[in-house]
Amino acid sequence: xxxxxxxxxxxTAILFFLTLLSSxxxxxxxxxxxxxxANCSSCHKPLEAYVGPxxxxxxxxxxxxxxVYKWVPNTSVMVNxxxxxxxxxxxxxxxxxxxxxxxxxADIDAILEYAxxxxxxxxxxxGPVTQPQTDNSLLYGILTLILAVIGFVLLQVNSNLRKLxxxxxxxxxxxxxxxxxxKSYLLLLVIVIFLFGGYxxxxxxxxxxxxxGYQPEQPIYYSHKVHAGDNQISCLYCHxxxxxxxxxxxxTVNVCMNCHKSIKDYGGKPLVREDGSPVNANAQIAxxxxxxxxxxxxxxxDKPGHPIEWVRVHSLPDFVYFNHSQHVKVGRVQCQTxxxxxxxxNQVKQFADLSMGWCINCHRTTxxxxxxxxxxxxxxxxxxxxxxxxxxNHKYDSITVEKIGGTECMKCHY
Amino acid sequence: xxxxxxxKRIKIILAFVSITIVAxxxxxxxxxxxxxxxxxxxMAYSRAFEAYDSNNLKNENINYIPYPVExxxxxxxxxPYPLPNDSNGYKMSAQIKDPLPPLDTIQMAEAQxxxxxxxxxxxxxxxxxQGPLSTGGKIPAVANxxxxxxxEMPVGTMFHVVTYGKNNMGSYASxxxxxxxxxxxxxxxxxxxxxxxxxxSTKSSGTAAKDSTTIKK
Numbered sequence: 001x002x003x004x005x006x007x008x009x010x011x012t013a014i015l016f017f018l019t020l021l022s023s024x025x026x027x028x029x030x031x032x033x034x035x036x037x038a039n040c041s042s043c044h045k046p047l048e049a050y051v052g053p054x055x056x057x058x059x060x061x062x063x064x065x066x067x068v069y070k071w072v073p074n075t076s077v078m079v080n081x082x083x084x085x086x087x088x089x090x091x092x093x094x095x096x097x098x099x100x101x102x103x104x105x106a107d108i109d110a111i112l113e114y115a116x117x118x119x120x121x122x123x124x125x126x127g128p129v130t131q132p133q134t135d136n137s138l139l140y141g142i143l144t145l146i147l148a149v150i151g152f153v154l155l156q157v158n159s160n161l162r163k164l165x166x167x168x169x170x171x172x173x174x175x176x177x178x179x180x181x182x183k184s185y186l187l188l189l190v191i192v193i194f195l196f197g198g199y200x201x202x203x204x205x206x207x208x209x210x211x212x213g214y215q216p217e218q219p220i221y222y223s224h225k226v227h228a229g230d231n232q233i234s235c236l237y238c239h240x241x242x243x244x245x246x247x248x249x250x251x252t253v254n255v256c257m258n259c260h261k262s263i264k265d266y267g268g269k270p271l272v273r274e275d276g277s278p279v280n281a282n283a284q285i286a287x288x289x290x291x292x293x294x295x296x297x298x299x300x301x302d303k304p305g306h307p308i309e310w311v312r313v314h315s316l317p318d319f320v321y322f323n324h325s326q327h328v329k330v331g332r333v334q335c336q337t338x339x340x341x342x343x344x345x346n347q348v349k350q351f352a353d354l355s356m357g358w359c360i361n362c363h364r365t366t367x368x369x370x371x372x373x374x375x376x377x378x379x380x381x382x383x384x385x386x387x388x389x390x391x392x393n394h395k396y397d398s399i400t401v402e403k404i405g406g407t408e409c410m411k412c413h414y
Numbered sequence: 415x416x417x418x419x420x421x422k423r424i425k426i427i428l429a430f431v432s433i434t435i436v437a438x439x440x441x442x443x444x445x446x447x448x449x450x451x452x453x454x455x456x457m458a459y460s461r462a463f464e465a466y467d468s469n470n471l472k473n474e475n476i477n478y479i480p481y482p483v484e485x486x487x488x489x490x491x492x493x494p495y496p497l498p499n500d501s502n503g504y505k506m507s508a509q510i511k512d513p514l515p516p517l518d519t520i521q522m523a524e525a526q527x528x529x530x531x532x533x534x535x536x537x538x539x540x541x542x543x544q545g546p547l548s549t550g551g552k553i554p555a556v557a558n559x560x561x562x563x564x565x566e567m568p569v570g571t572m573f574h575v576v577t578y579g580k581n582n583m584g585s586y587a588s589x590x591x592x593x594x595x596x597x598x599x600x601x602x603x604x605x606x607x608x609x610x611x612x613x614x615s616t617k618s619s620g621t622a623a624k625d626s627t628t629i630k631k
Binding site for chain 2: 043050051095186189190193197207208209210211213214215216217231232233234236237240246247249250252254255257258259261262263267309312315317318319349
């Protein structure tokens with residue numbers, strides 16, 4: 001009995017250790033991924049060279065199996081003494097790896113193990129969901145036409161029937177008038193043409209000089225959706241001038257290169273033009289490199305750069321003064337109020353018609369942000385002392401742009 | 415008489431049809447890819463040079479320099495940064511002192527706004543290199559500003575890096591004025607001081623990680 005218990009205890013102990021060991025194995029593998037992501041992934045990729053070399057098979061390329069243990073904690077010293085390290089340094093643009101003295105040999109093993117077993121994630125490329133916009137106006141037009149023809153036929157039938165009954169009852173009918181000389185038909189036609197033509201004429205005349213929906217083709221297919229939407233870059237990162245000057249400046253190429261020095265491939269959802277043709281995003285980035293004179297292989301500017309001639313989308317006539325900083329900084333108007341959902345537009349399209357009525361409407365309804373008690377609001381408005389008094393005396397609860405002269409002619413025309 | 419009446423009618427109809435055609439032509443000119451026509455182009459388009467206009471002045475032998483004279487200091491701006499963009503300048507930058515007095519709360523809020531616009535996309539709003547562009551690995555080797563070496567980095571060196579760029583980071587001299595750059599650095603330092611006490615407890619080999627900037631030239 002005693003022996004049996006002992007055997008039982010022994011086997012349980014062995015089983016226990018075995019499970020521990022195997023779970024250790026699992027932990028070990030998971031650790032490799034976690035350690036890689038935490039320590040290495042900002043400069044290394046498993047399968048391809050990045051800031052540093054690819055980690056898959058790194059150990060096979062190195063001079064000895066133990067070389068990496070010496071290298072990782074001590075990069076800054078080894079880079080000047082070890083020939084293989086010196087070779088790597090020259091290969092990777094003289095950038096030296098950060099030493100990681102905290103990584104143990106087991107950690108390094110786990111990381112390299114993870115990199116060696118790494119498989120390229122084979123996800124199915126997600127096609128863009130393009131829903132054809134259903135436009136019902138054609139359908140309605142055809143229906144109206146059919147109804148009109150039916151109405152016309154019925155009217156003819158009616159007049160024929162009347163003629164028949166008149167003949168039967170012996171009433172002498174007038175000589176028949178063909179429909180194209182029938183006065184009521186002609187009058188109807190004239191009225192229809194007058195209304196339709198008048199509508200189009202007025203629309204066309206009012207639309208002169210206005211460009212709502214204008215969406216020019218730009219020299220580079222630059223997607224605001226990718227930059228401002230997906231990657232959450234603030235509008236003011238590139239259009240810095242919108243807060244300080246009259247113009248929301250177009251960024252110079254060096255601002256593009258702040259990020260595109262590193263980003264040479266587009267990894268997001270496939271881009272599609274409005275007409276459905278696909279956009280080669282990497283070719284667009286390559287175009288940018290040409291403008292910048294940047295060589296992505298050597299990571300240097302080896303050619304002279306030249307500016308990108310973007311096509312202006314929003315443009316006010318010369319006789320209108322508009323100042324961005326006045327609206328963005330002083331008025332604290334969001335960019336989207338006038339430019340629409342830029343963060344969802346691939347190619348920028350003029351959102352508002354930029355007509356005077358549109359400006360005036362906004363000036364009539366928008367409240368200016370006076371200084372409140374907490375010191376928020378804008379000091380710009382402190383000169384309107386009387387309005388501040390009136391607000392304090394509860395005469396008004398808010399002041400619109402119109403009240404401070406926002407609809408005076410010479411505010412914008414001078 | 416009847417014939418004349420008929421002709422009149424035809425004329426009226428023709429007039430309406432032609433008006434309609436003209437209207438349709440106007441309408442269709444507002445095509446999406448081309449700008450619309452204007453009533454009076456000489457009023458709508460400036461005859462003077464506007465921003466971003468191309469000009470042909472050089473070929474007309476007109477001496478026009480679009481840039482301010484070198485060394486010009488904008489009214490109210492700080493003096494130019496004296497060190498050159500090389501390794502020696504980088505070393506010497508540690509001695510440069512912050513010319514601004516400590517920021518008050520309103521200025522600090524402005525500095526935070528500037529940081530969030532210009533820096534946080536990579537360095538992260540919490541300075542931990544977890545910005546929208548760095549978490550996905552789009553931009554490699556982003557400095558985790560909560561690490562010890564950046565907490566201890568002299569303000570002058572920070573200014574040098576923001577002015578000239580370093581490794582993957584570009585120069586921000588065109589986006590931030592000298593004063594704004596110093597304001598952002600004051601903000602970063604203030605956040606680092608706040609964070610350094612907390613981060614001491616959470617360090618591990620894993621978190622030491624995300625850094626990259628220790629890459630030396």
